[in-house]
Every structure is written in structure tokens, then in C-alpha cells.
Amino acid sequence: MLFKVENLNLIYDIGKEDQTYALRNINLSLEGNRLIGIMGPSGSGKSSLLYSLAGLKIPSSGTISYMDMKFKELSVSKNAKLRRADFGFVFQRHFLIDYMSVIDNVLTPINDNSTKAKEKALGLLGKLGIKHLANKKPHQLSGGQRQKAAIARALINDPKVIFCDEITASLDHSSAREVMKLLDEYKNNALVIVVTHDESILGNADDIINIWDGVIKSVKKSEINDREEGI
Amino acid sequence: MNPLSTFKYIKNNIFKVLPILIAMMVSVLLIYIFSLVTKSAIDITKLTGTNFFSKYTIVYSNSEKLIPKDYLERITNDKNVGYVMPLISEYGYLNYSGVFGNMSMDVLNFYQRDIAKIVSTLNMKLVEGRLPIENKNEIIIPKRYALQNKLKIGDYIGSEVSPSYDINGKFKVTGITDGPVMLGVISDNKGNVPREKVLKQSILYSVKDIKDKSLINYISKNTPKNVLIMDYYSISKQIDSVFESVNGLSHMLNMIIIIVLCISLGNLNYINFINRKYEFGVLLAIGYKKSTLYFKLWKENCTVCLLGYIAGILLSTLIAFVLNLTVLYVNGKFIPLWNTSGAQSALIIPILVSFFSLIAPIKELRKTDPIDVIGGVI
Numbered sequence: 001m002l003f004k005v006e007n008l009n010l011i012y013d014i015g016k017e018d019q020t021y022a023l024r025n026i027n028l029s030l031e032g033n034r035l036i037g038i039m040g041p042s043g044s045g046k047s048s049l050l051y052s053l054a055g056l057k058i059p060s061s062g063t064i065s066y067m068d069m070k071f072k073e074l075s076v077s078k079n080a081k082l083r084r085a086d087f088g089f090v091f092q093r094h095f096l097i098d099y100m101s102v103i104d105n106v107l108t109p110i111n112d113n114s115t116k117a118k119e120k121a122l123g124l125l126g127k128l129g130i131k132h133l134a135n136k137k138p139h140q141l142s143g144g145q146r147q148k149a150a151i152a153r154a155l156i157n158d159p160k161v162i163f164c165d166e167i168t169a170s171l172d173h174s175s176a177r178e179v180m181k182l183l184d185e186y187k188n189n190a191l192v193i194v195v196t197h198d199e200s201i202l203g204n205a206d207d208i209i210n211i212w213d214g215v216i217k218s219v220k221k222s223e224i225n226d227r228e229e230g231i
Numbered sequence: 232m233n234p235l236s237t238f239k240y241i242k243n244n245i246f247k248v249l250p251i252l253i254a255m256m257v258s259v260l261l262i263y264i265f266s267l268v269t270k271s272a273i274d275i276t277k278l279t280g281t282n283f284f285s286k287y288t289i290v291y292s293n294s295e296k297l298i299p300k301d302y303l304e305r306i307t308n309d310k311n312v313g314y315v316m317p318l319i320s321e322y323g324y325l326n327y328s329g330v331f332g333n334m335s336m337d338v339l340n341f342y343q344r345d346i347a348k349i350v351s352t353l354n355m356k357l358v359e360g361r362l363p364i365e366n367k368n369e370i371i372i373p374k375r376y377a378l379q380n381k382l383k384i385g386d387y388i389g390s391e392v393s394p395s396y397d398i399n400g401k402f403k404v405t406g407i408t409d410g411p412v413m414l415g416v417i418s419d420n421k422g423n424v425p426r427e428k429v430l431k432q433s434i435l436y437s438v439k440d441i442k443d444k445s446l447i448n449y450i451s452k453n454t455p456k457n458v459l460i461m462d463y464y465s466i467s468k469q470i471d472s473v474f475e476s477v478n479g480l481s482h483m484l485n486m487i488i489i490i491v492l493c494i495s496l497g498n499l500n501y502i503n504f505i506n507r508k509y510e511f512g513v514l515l516a517i518g519y520k521k522s523t524l525y526f527k528l529w530k531e532n533c534t535v536c537l538l539g540y541i542a543g544i545l546l547s548t549l550i551a552f553v554l555n556l557t558v559l560y561v562n563g564k565f566i567p568l569w570n571t572s573g574a575q576s577a578l579i580i581p582i583l584v585s586f587f588s589l590i591a592p593i594k595e596l597r598k599t600d601p602i603d604v605i606g607g608v609i
Contacts (some may be wrong), residue, residue, distance in 0.1 A: 047606070056516060056602055077520050084518025091605045099243040104234040109517050111235045153517075165605075207273040 001068070002161070002191055003053055008062035010048050010214070016050050022048040024214040026062070035069040035187040037202035038195045038209045045214035047165055053193065054087055055079045066161075071129030084109060088154030091220045092166040094146040095197070096138040103134040106152045117156075123153040128182060151182060162186065164194040168201050176201055211223070235514075237530045239281040241538075246275045247503055255584070256546065259577045260489045263547040264575025265484060269477050271566045272331035278304060278373075278413040278469045279327060281338045287442050288351055290450065291319060294457045298431060302455060306436055309446045309452025313437035316345045317429035323398035325388075325415050327376050328562050336376065338398050338415035342426060346371075346416055352437065353412040358407035365418040370398075371406035373413040375485055381565030435442035438463070489583050496588035498607040500532060504592035511596055512604020525593055532589055538583035544574060 008026035011019050016228075022045045026194060034038060039044040050062055051057040055071045064071045066086075071079065083089075089111075091201065095176040096105045106121040125131040130141075138146055139156040154162055164183065168176035176198075183192050194202065202208055208220040232239040290306065292298050294513055307315055319340040327334045341349060343365040350357060350371075363369035372382065382388065382404055391401035402417060443514050454460060504511075511524055551566040559565050 050603055077522075080515075080518045080520045082518070083516075085517070089517055089605075091513075091516075094511060095508050095603075095605060097513070099240075104239070107234045108514070111233045113233050113324060 001029055001031055002066065002152065003028070004063075005029070005053070006063050006065075008052065008064060009060050010045070010052060010057060011060040016199065021045075021214045021225055023052065026214075026216060028209075028216065030117075030191060030193075033188055033190055034206035035184055035192045035202075036207045037199075037205040038193065038211060039053070039196055039197065039199060039202065040211040044211050046197075046211050048163055048214070049209075049211060050163055050193060050195045054089070055083060055095065063104065068217060085157065086160045088146070088159035088162040090150050090154045090162065090164040090167045092152040092169050094138065094143075096146055096149055098138055101135050101137060102130070102141070102149045102152075105149055106156050108153060108189075109157050121151065121152065121156060124146040125149070128152055144171055144178065147171060147175070147179055148182070151179065155186065158189070160190055162190050162192045164198070166195055168196065168198065235282045237527075237534045240531050241535060247506075248531075249533050252539040252542065254492060254496060255536050257440065257544040258492055258540055258580055259543025260547050260550075262481070262488060262501070262577045262580065263544055263570070263573050265481060265551065266540050266576060267551050267566050267568075268269070268330050269481065270570040270573060271564075272329055272477070273329070273332070273470075274332050274565075274567060275329040275413075277474075278375075278411065279334045280466050280470065281463060282352065282412045283414060284461065285438070287435050288447065288463070289321075289433075289435050289461040291318065291459055292457045292537045293459050294458045298458055299433070299455050299576075300431075300459070302450065302453070303431065303434070306446065306450060311439050311446050313439050313445045315430065315434050315436045316348070317426050318435045319415070319418075319429055320354070320433065320434045322398075322415075322417055322419065325372065325376055326397065327413065328379060328394075328564070329375055330559065330566055336373070336413050336415060337398075338370070338417060340417050340419050342420065342429075343418040346418060349416065350609060353410065355408040355410035355414070356408050358409045363405050363416065366421055368400060368402050368417075368419070369405040370402040370415055370417045371408055372404055372415050374407050374409040375413060375563035375565075376567075377404070377407050378414075378561065379562070384519055410555060410608055416586045437573075441530070446502050455473070464506055481576065485579060489580055489587075492580065492584045493587040496584055497591050501591040503594055504528070508595070508599060511602065511605050512599055512601045514551055515599065516601035516605050521543060521596065528592055528596065529585065529606060532584035533581070536585040540578060540581040541553060543577065556608060 005026050008023055009020055010022065010023035010219060013019050026049065038046045038049060048057060053096050055064070055066070055074070058072070066082070069082070070187050074082065096102070097108065100108070102125065102131065103118065107117055110117060122131055122134060125134055130148050133141060133145060133149075138149070140147065147170075157161040164181070165205055167209055171179065180201045183194065186192060188205070194205070196202065206221070209216055210218045210220065289296065306312060319342065322337040322340040325338060327336050330463065345361050345364070351363065357371070358374055360371070363371055372388070375559040377383070384404055384407065386399050386404050388404065389396050389398050389401040398415070441463055447464060450460060468541070514524060515521065548568050551568050555565055
């Protein structure tokens with residue numbers, strides 16, 4: 001089992017009068033290389049679930065295990081090491097480092113500029129169609145190009161899991177579709193988890209988790225990609 | 232260069248790091264120039280004082296009474312004494328004006344036959360003219376003094392020429408010397424005092440090994456009432472006490488600069504960090520440890536500070552070189568181009584500032600939650 005979530009609760013303002021449940025009693029198992037969408041309106045807890053799965057948010061109660069390792073039992077340093085080795089992140093905003101070139105941004109997670117690493121980065125940029133922009137600075141790129149560069153950065157360490165948080169929110173529809181197509185191509189190599197409130201981009205998702213007020217309301221399994229493994 | 236390397240950061244953010252680099256450079260320049268000027272004063276005291284006494288010790292009677300025979304024999308027979316020669320008299324002083332202030336330079340009166348030996352053993356080079364002839368009212372002077380006072384061979388100095396001279400009479404400059412010792416030498420024995428008599432009253436002995444203190448310890452402890460000694464250690468002690476206060480001033484300046492820089496660069500670093508907070512938030516999110524990022528911040532800051540330090544030292548050296556070339560050498564003055572202790576003392580600035588000016592950014596990084604950054608709450 002890649003991820004196992006048991007009785008997960010994430011509460012904001014613990015100890016105060018108005019406690020907010022970002023996540024309430026979540027039980028979930030995620031397995032295999034596939035594209036999973038997490039759907040829900042703003043404030044439903046979908047990003048909280050994503051970042052909890054990534055080990056960036058500490059649950060108020062319950063456990064999250066990744067490959068039988070419980071996050072709460074991992075030290076901060078081991079948690080960081082795990083994120084850097086096994087996970088890739090694409091955020092709502094590209095969060096590219098402004099003073100670095102595109103290729104340096106892509107190489108940031110591995111902090112390596114060997115010829116091999118550069119070739120790999122250029123290969124990824126080539127696949128994403130922005131190889132010619134490798135030496136440009138982020139401010140010289142369009143929104144879609146920046147997001148593609150951020151995707152290349154997320155893929156450079158060959159992650160086992162790719163976390164994508166509202167990655168199409170700041171893109172026009174065609175750029176959004178293009179980005180999703182790229183992630184769809186990558187789902188054979190990793191578990192891709194995409195958080196969005198736009199169902200139209202999850203056309204190729206293997207599973208879609210619907211979340212509402214911190215509670216999983218339904219899990220929609222794709223009929224086309226019906227596999228043995230999954231949620 | 233790796234994407235997160237320090238030099239890549241500096242190369243890509245040259246205008247952001249420039250204020251820190253310039254502030255460091257100016258501060259180091261201030262401290263280092265001060266240390267060069269201080270060293271110039273120390274070098275002058277060496278030239279006019281200690282260098283002479285590292286080779287010779289003067290022992291003389293300050294009254295009509297002679298130096299006791301056994302005391303003289305103890306000196307003459309000591310294994311650390313090379314040779315003994317008569318010093319007819321200390322004839323006065325020549326005032327040399329250095330960068331830091333005025334210094335007095337001895338004018339010693341020897342028998343003519345001893346002068347060549349004195350000049351050669353002190354590694355002084357007669358760069359112009361000739362050595363003085365006995366009773367001809369002639370003098371040899373150091374090149375720097377000649378330059379400063381626009382004196383040439385054939386010119387006259389002395390109280391009869393100008394009351395500003397601290398040597399009685401009128402002496403013709405017959406030679407100009409250069410080397411590690413600045414000394415005026417004359418040969419005046421108009422009273423025809425026999426050499427043997429002077430050897431009992433006022434002597435100069437050469438010291439073979441300045442580190443061997445047994446003789447000087449003995450003669451200092453057993454000094455007869457009428458005898459005075461001028462030696463390397465007593466002269467050094469006097470000079471050191473003068474420079475102690477200068478060193479104190481230098482340390483105070485250092486401390487003030489460090490405090491001012493820690494506060495100002497601390498604020499600058501804090502503003503820079505706030506502008507880069509998202510960068511660190513993303514690096515934390517993708518799996519960089521905070522300790523790695525603290526070290527990254529320090530390496531960047533330390534490198535900029537050290538580059539500022541190097542620039543400060545180089546600029547100071549350049550300034551000293553230009554000053555020497557244009558203003559000082561022609562006036563017989565100089566500033567040394569390098570001062571090891573000054574450079575070491577100035578190095579404390581970038582080292583301390585690189586740590587203390589990061590307190591605020593480190594505190595801010597410590598409380599940075601990557602979720603706040605990537606979620607947009609910076």
C-alpha cells in the first residue's frame with residue numbers, strides 16, 4: 001500500500017471556542033501508479049488532504065502511512081529527506097525561483113549540474129515543449145510555460161508520487177488541458193494526485209475523490225481505467 | 232555551479248548583494264587603512280630606534296665619573312658581545328615627520344674610523360656622497376629625512392642654520408644613507424679626547440644574539456649610579472607603551488564597526504530574506520532541511536562579507552600605493568602596503584558580521600512554514 005490514511009482529523013484552532021475541522025475522520029488507501037483527482041469546492045479540505053499526504057501538514061489525530069512508514073514516527077529531517085527523494089510537487093503558483101534560469105529551477109530538487117543531470121532536465125523540458133526556454137528566467141515565460149517548468153522540476157527526481165495543487169487555476173483552458181495531458185502521460189510511472197475544483201480537467205483520472213467540508217463524500221472510479229489496484 | 236551554490240546566488244543577485252559588499256568593503260578599508268598608518272608609525276620607530284638597538288647597546292656615564300672597570304670588563308668579555316667601540320657623544324636629534332606624527336632621530340658622534348663599520352653593520356647603504364671626516368663639521372643623514380627637508384649633498388643643517396634643528400652648530404651634508412636604520416652620524420672630536428678615555432666613559436657594543444638576555448639582565452640589575460643604558464628591550468618597552476593606546480583605539484574602532492554593521496547589515500539581510508521567503512518556503516516544501524537552508528544563508532552571507540573584506544584590503548593597498556607614489560615618498564614618508572596583524576584584525580569584522588547579521592533572517596526562517604508560503608500566506 002502506497003498511502004494508508006486512518007481516522008485522519010485535521011483541526012484548526014485547537015483549544016479555541018470555534019474549532020474548524022479541515023479534515024474529519026478520513027480513511028483512505030491509495031495504491032499503484034495512477035492519476036487520482038481530489039475534487040471539492042474552496043475550503044472543502046482538498047488541499048489539506050493533499051499536504052497531509054505529502055507529510056507537510058501534521059494531523060491533529062489519526063495516522064498517515066507512506067509505504068508502511070508512519071509520518072508521525074518520522075523525524076523532521078527524515079520527513080524532508082523522503083519528500084525530496086520520493087515526492088514531486090506542483091503548486092497552484094509555479095513558485096520558480098526568480099533569479100535562476102529555467103534549467104536551474106528544474107535542477108533545484110537534486111541540486112546537481114552534472115552533464116547527466118542537465119541532459120535529463122533538458123529531456124524533460126523537451127517533452128514539455130519548452131527546451132528552447134531552458135536558459136530564460138521565469139519572468140520571460142508565459143504562465144503556461146512557467147507551470148510546465150514547475151512540472152519539469154517536480155519530475156526531475158523521478159518521484160514515486162506527484163502532488164499537484166490547483167495547478168491549472170492560473171492557466172487558460174487550453175494550457176490547462178496541455179498540462180493535464182502531460183501528467184496523464186506520467187501516471188504510468190508514478191501516483192499522480194491532482195487537487196482541483198474543476199472537474200473538466202480530470203477527464204483522464206483513474207479515480208476522483210469528492211470531498212466536502214473535510215469529509216470524503218464519494219469516490220468515483222473510472223470505468224475506462226478499472227484496475228485491480230486503486231482506492 | 233550547482234543551482235543552489237553560493238556563487239550562483241551571488242552571480243544572479245549582484246545588485247542585491249552589492250550594498251552588503253560595499254558596506255563591508257568600506258568598513259574593512261577604514262580599519263585596514265588605520266592599521267597601515269599605525270604600522271607606518273611602528274615602522275618609523277623601528278627605523279629611528281629599535282632597529283639600531285637590535286644591533287647595538289649604548290652604555291655611558293652621565294657624570295665625570297668613569298664607568299666602573301669591572302662593569303666594563305663584564306661587558307667586554309661577554310660571549311654575546313661582538314665588539315666595543317667608543318661613542319664620543321649623542322650629539323642631538325633630527326626631527327622626522329611621519330604619517331602618524333613626529334619622531335626624533337639620533338645624531339651620534341663617532342670617531343671617523345668607526346663610522347664605516349657602524350654604517351655597514353647596520354646595513355645602511357651610502358646612496359650618495361661620502362662618510363664624514365673628523366672635525367670637518369660634516370654629517371651623513373638618512374634619505375627619507377633628506378627628501379622631507381629637501382636637503383642635498385653640500386647643504387648645511389644645524390642650530391646655526393635654523394633654530395628648528397636640534398644639533399648644535401653647522402654641519403655640511405656629505406652623505407645620504409638608506410636602509411633599515413635612520414641615523415645621523417657625525418665625527419666631532421675637537422677636544423682631541425683620546426679614544427681610550429672615551430672607551431671608559433661612553434661605549435657602544437654590538438649584540439650578537441638579541442634574544443640572549445643574560446648580559447643585559449646582568450648590567451641592568453647591577454647598574455652603577457652614574458651609568459645609563461640604552462638597549463633594545465628598554466627602548467621597545469617605551470615604544471610598546473605608546474602603541475598600546477593606539478592598539479586600544481584600533482580595537483574600539485573594530486568593535487564600533489562590528490556593532491554598526493551587525494545592525495545595518497542585519498536589517499538589510501532581513502529585508503533580503505523577506506523578499507526570498509517564498510524561495511525558502513518552496514525549498515522546504517520540496518524537501519530541503521531547515522539546517523541545510525540555515526547553512527545556505529550563512530554561506531551566502533559569509534561569502535559576500537569575505538568578498539567585501541578582500542575588496543577592502545585590495546582597495547586599501549591600492550590607496551596606500553597611490554598615496555606613497557604621489558604624496559608620501561616625495562616627502563620622505565610612507566605607508567606600508569601590507570600589515571598582517573591589521574589584516575587579521577580586520578578579518579574579525581566579516582566573520583562576526585556574517586554570523587550576527589543573520590540572527591533576524593534565521594529567526595524568520597525558523598518560523599517559516601512551507602504551507603504558509605505555498606498557500607500564499609507569506
